[in-house]
Amino acid sequence: MTTLKRINTQVLVIGAGPTGLTLANLLGQADVDTLIIDRKPGTVTEPRAVSIDDESLRTMQAIGLDAAVLRDVVPGYGVHYYTRPGGRCFGKVEPTGKLYGFPKRNAFRQPLFENTLRIGLERFASLTARFSHELVEFSQDQHGVCARIRDAEGQMIEVHAAYLVACDGGRSPVRKQLGIEMVGSSFSSRWLVVDTDQDDDPFWQTRVYCDARRPVVEVPGPHRTRRFEFLLKPDETDEQALDETHLQTLLRPFKGDAPVSLVRKTVYTFHARVAEKWQVQRVFLAGDAAHLTPPYAGQGMNSGVRDAHNLGWKLIGVLKGKMAQSALLSYESERRDHAWALIKLALNLGVVMAPATVLRARLISGAFALIGLLPPLRDYFLQMRFKPKPRFTRGLVLAEGQAGTLSCGQMFPQPMLTDAHGHEHLLDDAIGAGFALIQYGDPTRQRVDELKHGLWSHLEARRILILPESVQAMPAIPGCTVLQDREGLLKPLLGESHPFVLLRPDRYIAAIFDKATETQAAESLQSLFGIALAHSNEIEPSVAPVFH
The missing domain is CATH 3.50.50.60 (FAD/NAD(P)-binding domain)
Structure with a gap:
């Protein structure tokens, strides 16, 4: 047995x-x-x-x-939109910022x-x-x-x-x-996906061919790899799409008669x-x-x-x-x-990448042309600001709290910061793996090392003071890591406000508060986390983190 x-x-x-x-x-x-x-x-x-x-x-x-x-x-690539293979480029998305590092x-x-x-x-x-x-x-x-x-x-x-x-x-x-x-949308479509290697095309942006006859997406990859995605028509079978002769016909507008090193070919249905x-x-x-x-x-x-x-x-x-x-x-x-x-x-x-009709394709390219004439709209698309960012209004965040343009429930930016020795560190490397109490701005009004509620010790929250680029001297504060935002990423986001920000381990803002509202914020968080503390206002500050 x-x-x-x-x-x-x-x-x-x-x-x-x-x-x-x-x-x-x-x-x-x-x-x-x-x-x-x-x-x-x-x-x-x-x-x-x-x-x-x-x-x-x-x-x-x-x-x-x-x-x-x-x-x-391959870092920092964008998308160029074309009317068809060999056609004109009518729109670009080329994000350059590094808000999250x-x-x-x-x-x-x-x-x-x-x-x-x-x-x-x-x-x-x-x-x-x-x-x-x-x-x-x-x-x-x-x-x-x-x-x-x-x-x-x-x-x-x-x-x-x-x-x-x-x-x-x-x-x-x-x-x-x-x-x-x-549950959700009834959307589904079939695409032939072709992966290649030994590619000699130096262009490192994605090309999207918004051709109603056959929409195509071409994506560069690391180590001379490249992907082609072809929208299949309803009457095309998987066997027809994967046929070698048919495949060569599809690739010819992009690779000519040059040999192509195929890694994989498959048909996907997207849902x-x-x-x-x-x-x-x-x-x-x-x-x-x-x-x-x-x-x-x-x-x-x-x-x-x-x-x-x-x-x-x-x-x-x-x-x-x-x-x-x-x-x-x-x-x-x-x-x-x-x-x-x-x-x-x-x-x-x-809808943009795979227009259903030639008329819709022309309308889309025309709309992009108009957008290009309006700098705010052009930058909105160029910098990919249309991508939805999470903003938690429920869950393990306080519903209210504002610091400049940042609100509770948003992901906190990750600037490159400088320590007292002139060494640079991304913010998260200073925090480590857990919670963090962040203060940005003038520490003479209130200081992050003075927060006393027991919740911060219970959460083992690191304490980080971030000074603006205008500050000359960097004070040494026991139990606190002091860094400087010399690149000025945080100032336009946080302005002149100097609140405390509690970051969760996933770098979302759980709470924004000041010294006067510390107890209220901590008790609200305790309720959300289901924490009961015996002595909620007697703590020692956390030990400053070691950079890794």
Whole structure:
């Protein structure tokens, strides 16, 4: 008789794609006992997602992998819109800002990215990754989740975990076992996706050919790779689209008769859907299991990385005893609306990229021509300000609070800051992995090191004083890191206000307050986090962080 192998862990992650691997790295970094499994023998080997944004790169920074990821990235690329192959360029999107510390749009290759994340798992003793392992079934009660998993040899393993996170893709078996439906738009379209390497085209911007006869998207990648996406017509079968002769005909306007090194060719059907529920007790959906996004905005994978960071720090807080389990209810309420906003953005961009008629294509190019004559509108599109930014109005943030142009629930900017020795550091490197209390401006009116409420110590919040570029002397303040914004990124955003800002581990603003409202803000946050403190106003300031 074979004894069923049993494993106990705190978090079981199903699916080792970008979302699951990011989540596992976050949990491992916090020393949370984690098991991540995937039914594939390893991470993906074929190209899939090709765009990573500044918010995702900031998450990579949070798990200490930004430098490794950036080695395989073409940073800061934009989009040029053309009337047809060989036609005129009628519009450009070329974002240049680094509000969050990284370029807004970047080209990458998913196999390289996933491999970097997988190698990152090896840093953590609390984390185990098992490929060729498949979830068979699971059950849950008020104490945890029990999952039955089949390993590579067909043997069954019983895993007991406090929580299960399904990052198992658009056809999520976990979602199906929970009986959760996907809801939303009826949109769907079929595209032939062709990936190449050994490409000698030096143009590093995306080209979009808004040709009603055959819309095409051409995306550059790192290491001389390039992707072509062709919209298929309703009467074209997958077999016809993948035929070698037909493929050469499609590529000829772009590559002529030069030989093309094909890496992959496949037909994708794009959908716009959101799961009707993202949490059932101790089981969560994330990434494609929770939302399916058309690729026109390049936000499908990036939305999954946001899911991982949002859920990850909350799981850590609950498992480390810093927050009540009720705090996990904020995951869906914070992430769902923004995920759907990006799906709608993708649908709208799809109208531009793939016009249904020649007349609509001419109207779109004409509209872009008019926009180019109006500098505010031109810059709005050029700098990609049309991309919806998350603004949490519910969840683990206070509903009110303003500092200049920034509000509670927004992501805080990430400037490059200078220390007293003249060394430069991105803000997040000064903070580390957890919470932070930030003060910007004149420290003579009120100082971040004088905050006394016990919540800040309970959260182990780092204290950061950021001085404007006009300040000459940088004071040494015990228990506080003092830095200077010599590039002046924060001044136009925060103005002359000098409040305190509590940043969450995912760099969203949880609270904005001053000395007079400290107690009120802290008590409101305690209620949101489900925290009960015995001595809420007797603390010692946190130790200043060590840069890494």
